[in-house]
Amino acid sequence: xxxxxxxxxxxxxxxxxxxxxxxxTHGSNEGSGITTHKSGTREIKVIRRVLDVNEQxxxxxxKLFTEKGIFVLNVMSSPGSGKTTTLEKTLxxxxxxxxxxxxxxxxxxxxxxxxxxxxxxxxVQVNTDEFGGDCHLxxxxxxxxAGGLNLDDIELLIVENVGNLVCPAEFDIGEDARxxxxxxTEGEDKPAKYPLMxxxxxxxxxxxxxxxxxxxxxxxxxxxxxxxxxxxxxIFEISxxxxxxxxxWLAWLIAKVKGKAGIVE
Amino acid sequence: MHEMxxxxxxxxxxxxxxxxxxxxxxxxxxxxKIGKLAAVVPESLRFCFDIAVKDTPLxxxxxxxxxxxxxxxxxxxxxxxxxxxxxxxxxxxDSGSLEILSGRELDIESxxxxxxxxxxx
Numbered sequence: 001x002x003x004x005x006x007x008x009x010x011x012x013x014x015x016x017x018x019x020x021x022x023x024x025t026h027g028s029n030e031g032s033g034i035t036t037h038k039s040g041t042r043e044i045k046v047i048r049r050v051l052d053v054n055e056q057x058x059x060x061x062x063k064l065f066t067e068k069g070i071f072v073l074n075v076m077s078s079p080g081s082g083k084t085t086t087l088e089k090t091l092x093x094x095x096x097x098x099x100x101x102x103x104x105x106x107x108x109x110x111x112x113x114x115x116x117x118x119x120x121x122x123x124v125q126v127n128t129d130e131f132g133g134d135c136h137l138x139x140x141x142x143x144x145x146a147g148g149l150n151l152d153d154i155e156l157l158i159v160e161n162v163g164n165l166v167c168p169a170e171f172d173i174g175e176d177a178r179x180x181x182x183x184x185t186e187g188e189d190k191p192a193k194y195p196l197m198x199x200x201x202x203x204x205x206x207x208x209x210x211x212x213x214x215x216x217x218x219x220x221x222x223x224x225x226x227x228x229x230x231x232x233x234x235i236f237e238i239s240x241x242x243x244x245x246x247x248x249w250l251a252w253l254i255a256k257v258k259g260k261a262g263i264v265e
Numbered sequence: 266m267h268e269m270x271x272x273x274x275x276x277x278x279x280x281x282x283x284x285x286x287x288x289x290x291x292x293x294x295x296x297x298k299i300g301k302l303a304a305v306v307p308e309s310l311r312f313c314f315d316i317a318v319k320d321t322p323l324x325x326x327x328x329x330x331x332x333x334x335x336x337x338x339x340x341x342x343x344x345x346x347x348x349x350x351x352x353x354x355x356x357x358x359d360s361g362s363l364e365i366l367s368g369r370e371l372d373i374e375s376x377x378x379x380x381x382x383x384x385x386x
Contacts (some may be wrong), residue, residue, distance in 0.1 A: 040379055040380065041293055041294075041377045041378060041379050041380075042377070042378055042380070043296075043375045043376070043377045044282055044283070044284065044375055044376050044377075044378065045374070045375045046278065046279070046282045046373045046374060046375050046376060047372065047373070047374060047375070048278055048372065048373050049370075049371060049372050050271055050274050050275055050278065050297075050371045050372065050373060051271070051274065051371060053274065134267060134270065135267050136267060166304050167267045167304055169304055170267070170303065170304040170305075170371075171267075191351070192350075192351045193351075195302070195351035195353075196302050196303075196304055199302070199353065199365075227361070228351065228352045228353070228354070229351050229352070229353055230353065230361075231353060231354055231360075231361020231362070232361050
């Protein structure tokens with residue numbers, strides 16, 4: 001019985017065996033939110049999403065970006081899939097027609113920011129070790145990073161998330177769309193192993209297709225796995241190195257940016 | 266991998282949920298619902314939680330985790346089913362247009378607090 005357990009709990013007794021007394025009373029009217037009485041315990045309803053603070057901040061970000069007519073793309077992948085190279089090439093190709101900026105997250109180093117800056121667009125590097133070595137970018141980090149950008153002069157904000165196929169999928173940052181980069185040097189079954197990521201993203205980029213002749217990679221199998229997890233998910237087969245397959249990807253991105261700007265006009 | 270951050274968030278929410286009139290109480294249990302599709306590993310979360318509660322009003326509290334299945338409903342034929350393997354297609358009509366009804370939860374349902382009874386039994 002619970003009370004027996006409670007009475008045996010040492011912290012409820014002084015060493016001389018006397019019990020603590022507390023100043024509060026145990027009235028029958030316990031106030032709102034308290035729904036259950038059990039012997040010696042009461043259950044207090046909370047019913048809150050654990051990440052609601054992040055979600056509220058993400059909504060604030062989304063509202064701000066929408067007011068400014070900025071399309072925000074959250075790009076995620078495992079480490080080494082070619083996110084940075086893909087974005088470097090993407091920015092070089094579109095920067096003349098779309099005013100772009102990048103927030104790039106890494107646990108350490110500014111190497112990616114240095115590479116992306118070559119395209120001439122504003123880049124903010126976020127090192128998550130300042131925030132506890134996080135494995136993802138959270139909404140408050142984006143809010144802070146966006147403060148370093150002139151939002152009135154941006155149409156496209158690309159967020160290059162920390163390389164990780166698990167955690168970033170759980171954290172809304174106030175983006176409009178999410179894209180996942182998968183490379184052909186990884187296992188074909190990655191989508192099945194990380195279903196949340198592939199469910200949460202709107203499009204997938206299958207990168208490094210220039211390497212296909214040298215690999216035993218079964219591309220159809222990879223596509224099958226992606227569509228098993230996310231039926232009809234658009235897949236752009238690209239090579240960030242050779243820029244093969246970039247046109248449909250850029251067309252998708254530009255249409256999204258124009259669509260968002262159109263909402264404001 | 267972010268279980269420590271989640272554990273700290275749970276500690277914050279649960280601590281704030283202790284009624285101010287409750288006096289000195291011991292939080293026995295925190296009831297949590299975690300969907301199978303949430304990016305949280307219950308075992309890691311328990312491990313982090315035990316560290317995160319140190320020197321807080323929740324010290325000694327237990328995490329009771331209810332894992333919720335991934336339930337989907339087909340937008341075309343309205344079939345409702347539990348997704349057990351990562352295949353998100355209607356088991357009845359093969360449609361890929363579906364709504365996830367549950368499985369993404371990461372919610373604190375309630376806390377249970379133990380109080381000393383003023384009446385000696």
